[in-house]
Amino acid sequence: MALSVRTLDDGAWVSVADERRTGASELWRVTGVCGCPIAEFVVEGVTDVAVDGRTVAAETYGRCITCGRSTTTGPIPVGRVLEGRYEPIDRNAVRRPVGASSTV
Amino acid sequence: MPTDVERWKSETYGNEIREHLLEFAEQGWESIPEDERDAWFERFKWWGLYHQRAGQESYFMMRIGTPNGVLEPGQLHVVADIADEYARGPAENPEFGAAYCDWTTRQSIQLHWIRLEDVPEIFERLEANGLSTQQACGDSWRNVVGCPVAGKDRHEFVDALPVAMDLHETFKGNDDHTNLPRKWKVSVTGCREGCGQGDINDLAFEPAEKDGRRGFNVRVGGGLARNEPRLARDIDVFVEPDAVEAVAGGLSALFREYGDREDRYAARSKFLVDEWGADEVRRVLQAEFVDRELETAGEDLREEYTYNAGRVGSGTDDRPAGGHDDHPADGHGDRPAGGHNDHVGVHEQADGNYYVGVNVLVGRMGVEDVRELADLAAEYGSGEVRLTQRQNVLVTDVPESELDALLAEPLLEDYSPDPNPFMRGSIACTGTEFCSLSIVETKNRQVRYARWLAENVDLPADVSEFHVHLSGCTASCAQPQIADVSLRGMKTRKDGEPVEALDIGLGGGLGADPRFAEWVEQRVPADEVPGAIATLIDRFRERREDGEGFRAFIERTESEGDLETLIEPSETSYEDPYMHNTKTTWYPYADEDGMDASPAPARADGTPLAGDD
Structure with missing residues (x-):
């Protein structure tokens, strides 16, 4: 069965199957959103979310706390759908935007 | 393609949400189908109910819209009674106790830890007394605001x-x-x-x-x-x-x-x-x-605009005993010579009575204090109170003969009509205590900031007002861009650890020439912000021209390209207990605050529902 994914509360959350799974104020390690090799990216809000294959990815806006760059992002993985269940990406994983050479 | 929210709204929205809401309340939290919860929580906003953040599932913030901030005689007692009975959660706030009311920057009222099952009775009591939560949130006309007097x-x-x-x-x-x-x-x-x-x-x-x-x-x-x-x-x-x-x-x-x-x-x-x-x-x-x-x-x-302008205000007191009137006519009909920056203090009304604006630090009052304020309003005034966009409360319709007795009441020592400028100027949004969007803790932090600044920093003698607005995120519910010092939630690393931090902006304000604050310093660790403000005030004192107000000083300093030299974050005697990531707690002030210790979701009687998450 397909899982419903959506943003909630004006970008505060990514909801998966009507459960708030990830959201604003989280600190992600991400490549490719600023000049830092690995950005420490504070998610200030989620603007969209979609499932691409098995990957649930969210478009966000936020800021790298290493270099200070504020930016909007393309889809960044937040979790995977495995056998119909949602598995969030480990909080400390390095995330690579969907469409980059590979994903986490 | 329409968003999910638009689809939900097209199916059921507005007044018709109420019957569903009441039915769910009757049958209990668990009766909301799991695959419909996102939709219903979005719709419930229209009736003033906002599902609290992760770790607090099944509890709601309830917003009561009080148009123009007016609470008619008796209504504040009703609000206090409802907060006392229903706005109690599984943990206490260390500054404000177990039950409290928030006065918002849109002259509304917010209660927290509301259980769905209690909503019908709360609605009944509110509406029997002319109050409502209708359209307090959601995609509609929000509470209409205005001059509180x-x-x-x-x-x-x-x-x-x-x-x-x-x-x-x-x-x-x-x-x-x-x-x-x-x-x-x-x-x-x-x-x-x-x-x-x-x-x-x-x-x-x-x-x-x-x-x-x-x-x-x-x-x-x-x-x-x-x-x-x-x-x-x-x-x-x-x-x-x-x-x-x-x-x-x-x-x-x-x-x-x-x-x-x-x-x-x-x-x-x-x-x-x-x-x-x-x-x-x-x-x-x-x-x-x-x-x-x-x-x-x-x-x-x-x-002529002066409100929240960051310009020099007119002081706090125009009662007769003060021996002066801060708003004399200046020869232009009824135009005041000097307007006010807020409504704190004692001010004469058009009918010859007075209103007393009391300062409510960060807009939050414990329910016993709310009840006592309602008593004082009934005893000394008409019973009416009004809420301001600076999160303060006005007791209106006080006869001149009752002023001294009201001002001598012990409650007004805590909610002063003549407060220290840092206490007076503090505004804070809800923050990570309850809000899903916020990045940092706000209200308790701003309380601690204001107290520390009041004890440790002296403004120039001719500066009686200084606005510090702390907003937990870019939603800007504390209106940070229109303050002397603007604080906005962020994170940074300090000593290798991620900590809560704030961006600092300067020189915002409305008034005759409104402008938004200039963001001067980013990602200042939260425990270094009081030191930064202390240094800022020192430099203001040292560098200002004769009689120059803070906002004018900032504008001049900016034009000279020296704005960055005003901010120097540093540790001081200020201690911040909320440096860790408060959003990853179920409640930042609980003894055991980890998400695993969350008692939510809970049944109507507060017992946790196991296995829901």
């Missing part, structure tokens, strides 16, 4: 209170305006000081005169959220009070028809005005949404 201000240019109340009556529960693309914030100002803060609203009616007739000019498309602050734009329209409803309805309908329903991040009216321009808004309003011929704008009073 509308109808009582002795320098008022036009009485805005009946206008604000008429808009409230007309557009609350109005099916034609139930489902807008996004929230719709309306301000009506009739005073000379700009206390309605129309500039930061979607729709603003501001005092003006045309051909000897008093009424309002109209502005559209203001707002502060999401790093996209806008001042409302002048659409060159004048309306007399009896025409306000038609023009307001026309503009609301224009927003309903032309606002963006496909992208909620571009849906606020400010983006429509950006795209169209003010002239086009006026043209379409005239062509499609109003029958009467629109008049061009009248002469406004914006040059």
Whole structure:
């Protein structure tokens, strides 16, 4: 069965199957959103979310706390759908935007 | 493609949500089908209920809309009783206790830890006393704001209170305006000081005169959220009070028809005005949404605006015993010589009675204090109180003969009409205690900031007001861009650890020449912010020109390219217990605060529901 994914509360959350799974104020390690090799990216809000294959990815806006760059992002993985269940990406994983050479 | 929210709204929205809400409440939290929860929680907002953040599932924030901030005699007692009985959660706040009320920057009331099962009884008690949560949140007309002493201000240019109340009556529960693309914030100002803060609203009616007739000019498309602050734009329209409803309805309908329903991040009216321009808004309003011929704008009073302006204010006291009057007529009819920056203090009303503006630090009061304030309002005044956009409370209609006795009441030692400037100027949003969007803890932190600054920092003797607004995120509910010192939630690393941090902005304010704060320093660890403000004040004292106010000082320093030299974060004796990531707790002040220790979701009696998450 397909899982419903959506943003909630004006970008505060990514909801998966009507459960708030990830959201604003989280600190992600991400490549490719600023000049830092690995950005420490504070998610200030989620603007969209979609499932691409098995990957649930969210478009966000936020800021790298290493270099200070504020930016909007393309889809960044937040979790995977495995056998119909949602598995969030480990909080400390390095995330690579969907469409980059590979994903986490 | 329409968003999920738009799809849900098209299925069920507005007044009809109520019967579903009451049915769910009757059957209990668990009766909401799991795959419908997102939809129902979105809809519940229209009835003033906002599902609290992760770790607090099944508990709700309840917002009560009090138009123009007016609480009629007896209503504050009702609010206190409801908060006492129903707004108690599984943990206490160390500053404010187990139950409290929040006065918001839109002159509304927020209660927390509300259980769905209690909603029918709360609605019944509110509505039996003329109060409501209807449209307090959601995509609709929000609480109409204005000068909190509308109808009582002795320098008022036009009485805005009946206008604000008429808009409230007309557009609350109005099916034609139930489902807008996004929230719709309306301000009506009739005073000379700009206390309605129309500039930061979607729709603003501001005092003006045309051909000897008093009424309002109209502005559209203001707002502060999401790093996209806008001042409302002048659409060159004048309306007399009896025409306000038609023009307001026309503009609301224009927003309903032309606002963006496909992208909620571009849906606020400010983006429509950006795209169209003010002239086009006026043209379409005239062509499609109003029958009467629109008049061009009248002469406004914006040059006189002083409220929340960051300019030198007029002090706190114009009671007779003070031996002076801070608002003398200056030879221009009833124009005040010096307007106020807030409503704290003792001020004479038009009818010869007085209102006493008491300072409520960060807008939160424990329920026992709320009840006592309601008692004092009934004993010394008419029983009415009013809420301000600076999160303070006014006790109105106090006869001169009762002033000294009221001012001697012990409660006013804690909620002072003559507070230290740092206590007086503090505003804070809800923060990570309950809010899903916030990045940092806010209210308790700002309480600690204000106390530390009051004890350790002296402003120049001629500076009696200094505004510090702390907002947990870019939603800007604490209106950070219009403060002397603007604080906005962020994170940083300190000693290798991620900690809560704040961006610091300077020199914002409304008034005659509104401007948003300039963000000067980013990602300052939260425990170094008081040190940064202390240094800032030192440099202000050292470098200011004679009599120069803070905002003028900032503007001059900016023009000289030296703004960055004013901020120097440093550790001080200030201690911050909330440096860790408070958002990853179920409640930041609980003894065991980890998500695993969360007692939510819970049944109506507070016992946790196992296995829900």
